[in-house]
Amino acid sequence: MNAAGPSFGAPKKTHIIVIGNEKGGSGKTTTTMHLIVALLRLGFKIGSIDIDSRQRSLSRYIENRKNTMTNHGASLPLPQHFVVQRSPFNVLDEAEADERERLTSALKVLMAENDFIVIDSPGSDTYLSRLAHSYADTIITPINDSFVDLDVLANVDGNTLKIVKPSIYSEMVWEQKLLRAKRDGGSIEWIVMRNRLSNIDARNKRFMTQVLNELARRIGFRAAPGFSERVIFREMFLQGLTVLDVMDTGGSASVSLSHIAARQEVRDLLKTLRIPKVDERVAEMRARETGHEASNSEQPAPVTAEVKPSAPAPTPTPTPTPVAAKPPVIGGAPVSAEKEALQVSPAAYKAATRPTEPETEAHESMREATNAPMTSAGSAIRSAAAAALRNASGNLPWRSAAEPTTPETPPSKPSLEKAS
Numbered sequence: 001m002n003a004a005g006p007s008f009g010a011p012k013k014t015h016i017i018v019i020g021n022e023k024g025g026s027g028k029t030t031t032t033m034h035l036i037v038a039l040l041r042l043g044f045k046i047g048s049i050d051i052d053s054r055q056r057s058l059s060r061y062i063e064n065r066k067n068t069m070t071n072h073g074a075s076l077p078l079p080q081h082f083v084v085q086r087s088p089f090n091v092l093d094e095a096e097a098d099e100r101e102r103l104t105s106a107l108k109v110l111m112a113e114n115d116f117i118v119i120d121s122p123g124s125d126t127y128l129s130r131l132a133h134s135y136a137d138t139i140i141t142p143i144n145d146s147f148v149d150l151d152v153l154a155n156v157d158g159n160t161l162k163i164v165k166p167s168i169y170s171e172m173v174w175e176q177k178l179l180r181a182k183r184d185g186g187s188i189e190w191i192v193m194r195n196r197l198s199n200i201d202a203r204n205k206r207f208m209t210q211v212l213n214e215l216a217r218r219i220g221f222r223a224a225p226g227f228s229e230r231v232i233f234r235e236m237f238l239q240g241l242t243v244l245d246v247m248d249t250g251g252s253a254s255v256s257l258s259h260i261a262a263r264q265e266v267r268d269l270l271k272t273l274r275i276p277k278v279d280e281r282v283a284e285m286r287a288r289e290t291g292h293e294a295s296n297s298e299q300p301a302p303v304t305a306e307v308k309p310s311a312p313a314p315t316p317t318p319t320p321t322p323v324a325a326k327p328p329v330i331g332g333a334p335v336s337a338e339k340e341a342l343q344v345s346p347a348a349y350k351a352a353t354r355p356t357e358p359e360t361e362a363h364e365s366m367r368e369a370t371n372a373p374m375t376s377a378g379s380a381i382r383s384a385a386a387a388a389l390r391n392a393s394g395n396l397p398w399r400s401a402a403e404p405t406t407p408e409t410p411p412s413k414p415s416l417e418k419a420s
Helices: 028-041 057-072 092-111 127-134 168-184 203-219 243-249 257-273 276-298 337-342 346-352 361-370 376-393
Strands: 015-019 046-050 080-083 116-120 138-144 154-156 163-166 189-195 222-225
Touching: 015 028, 028 046, 028 057, 028 116, 028 138, 028 243, 028 257, 046 057, 046 092, 057 080, 080 092, 092 116, 092 127, 127 168, 138 168, 154 203, 163 168, 163 203, 189 203, 189 257, 203 222, 222 257, 243 257, 257 276
Parallel strands: 015 116, 015 138, 046 080, 046 116, 138 189, 189 222
Antiparallel strands: 154 163
């Protein structure tokens, strides 16, 4: 038997995803459970393995989920779950052989019945963890967005932010890639997801982005955004629920904007995997949702009887009096017979025959201000419109040069002094 583990012979159809990081507290179990439920709700058959047999965080999560189903009668999808125990043997070679047999036996059972196998690993360096990494098709490494967590991937110079060398976990992943290629010629896709991202554009966040992008080019992984710092990712452990369960079964009353944003982060994680059959299933789901929304929008609205009052008779519009194209000239030129018949003064005749004043923006504003409500805001509107009308009156085309554009200055009082 190969020291790196046995090959499974014929090409397997089951995709193995390992969630791994040798540092604890990075969100491995939360990521694992949300990934499992997301794939289950896409209609895939999922197997899960917990190789952290001491802490058993994933196993406890699934147990809480089963209790919720029993106590509340909820219908929730579940994976086919295994726990791989560490070997009780003290001799290293015997212990490794025993653990290799335990893991490969669980993989064979799950591969026969499932589309995906998701493995949650411990936050430490163990033989089981290294062996599980070597069987992965995809490795997802969650890290908190800090240089403390980044240290497990690379040693970074604090003054220049240059990468000194890859760290212990990066070297381990590289070794498992070589073992996988030697065993069956397969390759491993490595994704590093930044968990607990802050919404603030802090300097630490920018430095992390810079170093991670450089490290990704150097040691060969894809950097991806993970889950933000949200309470809802932690508060549902005791019920064994995920954000997707709350969104699908919780009802609109219990769903907040934080739930919607968290669900989108889970969907972005699925997109980051770049697994063809997952992308196809997501596309089908979106097409069904789009079709459902379109069918709802095409449904006719209910018709209600409405009694409409009869329209009032139209009021006849008075015919405007035509205005002469050229007004008669006052002063110097003969006055028309029409003026003589009316027997009016020249000033009155000029005012009566003045061409219609063209509409201006100031007039329109004044007309709107007339209909404004009698409030402080309405008073302000009327005052502004009146000022605009006064300012615009000086440029009216019918005003002649003889007429003043500003109020006339009242005549001064006569002086009592005699002229010299």
